[in-house]
Amino acid sequence: MRAIAVLAVILFHFKLVGFDGGYVGVDIFFVISGYLIGGLIVDETAAGTFTYARFYSRRIKRLFAAFFVLALATVPFAWWLLLPVEFWAQAKSIVASTVFVPNMLFYRDVGYFGAGAITKPLLHTWSLAVEEQFYIFFPLVMRLAVRAGTRWIPIVLVVVSIVSLAYSQYLMTIDPAAAFYWLPSRAWELTLGAIAAVPRFREVHIAAPLRRVLTPLAVVAVLAPTMLYSETTPFPGWTAVPPCIGTAWLLWVGRLGENGLTQRALSSTVPVAIGRISYSLYLWHWPVFVFLMAYTGGEAGWLLRFAAISLVFVLAALSWRFVEQPIRYSKRSPPVVFGGALLASILLALVGFGIWYAKGVPGRLSDETRVIADAAGDFAQTGGKCVGENNAEWPGLEHCRIGVLDAPPTFLIWGDSHVRAIRDGADQVAKENALSGAMVHAGGCPPLFDIVKTEPASGPRADRECAIQNKALRKILETPGTIKKILIVGRWAYYTEGRGTGIDRHNAIEVRSESGTSTSQARVVADALRDTVAWLHSRGYQVYLLEPIPEIPEFTGGRLFQALRSGREDLKTAIARFGTVPQQQVDDRQRRSIEALRAAATDGRATILPTHQLFCASEICSAWSGSSQAYFDNNHVTVTTSRRIRQTFLPAMTP
Numbered sequence: 001m002r003a004i005a006v007l008a009v010i011l012f013h014f015k016l017v018g019f020d021g022g023y024v025g026v027d028i029f030f031v032i033s034g035y036l037i038g039g040l041i042v043d044e045t046a047a048g049t050f051t052y053a054r055f056y057s058r059r060i061k062r063l064f065a066a067f068f069v070l071a072l073a074t075v076p077f078a079w080w081l082l083l084p085v086e087f088w089a090q091a092k093s094i095v096a097s098t099v100f101v102p103n104m105l106f107y108r109d110v111g112y113f114g115a116g117a118i119t120k121p122l123l124h125t126w127s128l129a130v131e132e133q134f135y136i137f138f139p140l141v142m143r144l145a146v147r148a149g150t151r152w153i154p155i156v157l158v159v160v161s162i163v164s165l166a167y168s169q170y171l172m173t174i175d176p177a178a179a180f181y182w183l184p185s186r187a188w189e190l191t192l193g194a195i196a197a198v199p200r201f202r203e204v205h206i207a208a209p210l211r212r213v214l215t216p217l218a219v220v221a222v223l224a225p226t227m228l229y230s231e232t233t234p235f236p237g238w239t240a241v242p243p244c245i246g247t248a249w250l251l252w253v254g255r256l257g258e259n260g261l262t263q264r265a266l267s268s269t270v271p272v273a274i275g276r277i278s279y280s281l282y283l284w285h286w287p288v289f290v291f292l293m294a295y296t297g298g299e300a301g302w303l304l305r306f307a308a309i310s311l312v313f314v315l316a317a318l319s320w321r322f323v324e325q326p327i328r329y330s331k332r333s334p335p336v337v338f339g340g341a342l343l344a345s346i347l348l349a350l351v352g353f354g355i356w357y358a359k360g361v362p363g364r365l366s367d368e369t370r371v372i373a374d375a376a377g378d379f380a381q382t383g384g385k386c387v388g389e390n391n392a393e394w395p396g397l398e399h400c401r402i403g404v405l406d407a408p409p410t411f412l413i414w415g416d417s418h419v420r421a422i423r424d425g426a427d428q429v430a431k432e433n434a435l436s437g438a439m440v441h442a443g444g445c446p447p448l449f450d451i452v453k454t455e456p457a458s459g460p461r462a463d464r465e466c467a468i469q470n471k472a473l474r475k476i477l478e479t480p481g482t483i484k485k486i487l488i489v490g491r492w493a494y495y496t497e498g499r500g501t502g503i504d505r506h507n508a509i510e511v512r513s514e515s516g517t518s519t520s521q522a523r524v525v526a527d528a529l530r531d532t533v534a535w536l537h538s539r540g541y542q543v544y545l546l547e548p549i550p551e552i553p554e555f556t557g558g559r560l561f562q563a564l565r566s567g568r569e570d571l572k573t574a575i576a577r578f579g580t581v582p583q584q585q586v587d588d589r590q591r592r593s594i595e596a597l598r599a600a601a602t603d604g605r606a607t608i609l610p611t612h613q614l615f616c617a618s619e620i621c622s623a624w625s626g627s628s629q630a631y632f633d634n635n636h637v638t639v640t641t642s643r644r645i646r647q648t649f650l651p652a653m654t655p
Helices: 002-013 024-047 052-081 084-098 102-108 125-148 152-174 176-181 187-197 208-228 237-254 261-266 269-276 278-296 302-328 334-357 367-376 417-432 460-477 492-497 521-538 557-565 571-578 583-604 639-644 646-652
Strands: 385-387 399-403 411-415 436-441 451-454 485-489 510-513 542-546 580-582 606-609 620-622
Touching: 002 024, 002 208, 002 269, 002 278, 024 052, 024 125, 024 152, 024 187, 024 208, 024 237, 052 084, 052 125, 052 278, 052 302, 052 334, 052 557, 084 102, 084 125, 084 334, 102 125, 102 176, 125 152, 125 187, 152 176, 152 187, 152 237, 152 460, 187 237, 208 237, 208 261, 237 261, 269 278, 278 302, 367 557, 399 417, 411 417, 411 646, 417 436, 417 485, 417 639, 417 646, 451 460, 451 521, 485 521, 485 646, 492 521, 492 583, 510 521, 521 542, 521 583, 542 583, 542 646, 557 571, 571 580, 580 583, 583 606, 583 620, 606 646, 639 646
Parallel strands: 411 436, 411 485, 485 542, 542 606
Antiparallel strands: 385 399, 399 436, 451 510, 580 620
């Protein structure tokens, strides 16, 4: 079973065709852990022999040494290949791992501009943290159950499983990231394994003919999700039930010693060998993949990926033989084990704090690469004077002030993350002209009235907050005040086409009319934009629409940095290969969105501020402008660029 779990995860992460749902391997691991470790805790607690000292001494010897070696091994490769901001983030994950909370750290980083998974060499340690957190609390729960009577143990386990599963499904509707990373929403998987191991359930008799029917079904329940699920499947919640139930059944029926086809297959030499080194395989596979992608700029072919998987097996075998086994079976006493783990944790923490304090050690880079690294991190500044929704000026609406702050705002910039991208430029030009303005924005939130959006990348909470924000803004703008001009900014092609492009082609968004009118998404967006502009115009506002900047599909600042840092390409070659795009391709992508802007602006209801000429020349659009990098990723400009093009926004600000 461990072999199935770890192979599913590896094949999924290395993006081999046919294993789009291989992430369920982690859930299989949780059930196995609950069966082995949770079952041990139940037995020892019921027998009165459980002690934290002995239990955690075993856990440390089993897990910590291999992790310690792995964590230190990632540092030199991160030093070589990661951006300073990514190296800085890794430092935080190293420190978090020493105190069993990386899952909470990674949860906090989920969001519209959270660092991509592919930049986090220790991301996979979130599951180890969930397990360790579980084994802090689980013995306490079992001790309370035993005090009430051992007959309560199965009842408590079942209740915890049901409550945790229900909570997981609830979180899927409000905060999927929490459902994924938090212990309370994952605990049911571990307790399910423990249920399969407790004596009361081990003694349940199920007729052999029924077992022979249920076992193949359990195999299907375990394997089918690895191939049928995908990254768009809502997960965990109820979708995690089939592989977890299937795993629990196979573990339970395996105790009976039957010699059926399934049992023979799972107990054969190869699965057993892979299962034996599964922990080290899990530890090493993700960092190897991260650094492979960093070195190749995400362009590793199949042969290179298979070679990397082979390397993972070699590293895992070495780790198992020379780290796991010697430490696991050592005769060190608990005080020595705890002392050694403490010293190792302090060393890891000092390494992490050192990298963190040095802000990712930008001094390790050459001058040319340092400039690229700075540009790759030249975004996400909040800046300005931002106030929450509980304010007297605009009640119910979060907004930021730019320009002159001691005067009432006379212009408003409203939109999605592209507003955030141009914030510094708009602020600078407003100050240069002694103007006062406000900004309202949210990532992935179309600046439109009377629409609802569904975007898996941002989650249900952000979807609801988008609608609430737009309604609150409309209510405030119903009564004209000091605001005279409004600039609307958005990644319009994303909304009309319903999908990203190039490196973010996997991002999807659905935009629907609140009235439920059934029509194409491009039509919904065009109608909503026309109606929004008309509504603002009818109330006396001068409306401006910023032409969406050209998208450079395959570009990110991080990818450009990796190309230079790895030595694979020079700057000119890299920009030519993935930092430019034919203007015709831009026009084709934005055709329907530009038509929507023009339709909204008819009869003088709005003025369109052009942007394409800022980034396109000779029928080529580029992420490189003059002597500097103009883009942060494939559709957002850098802060420096926003300042360079700041005069573009001025017509929408001046009285």
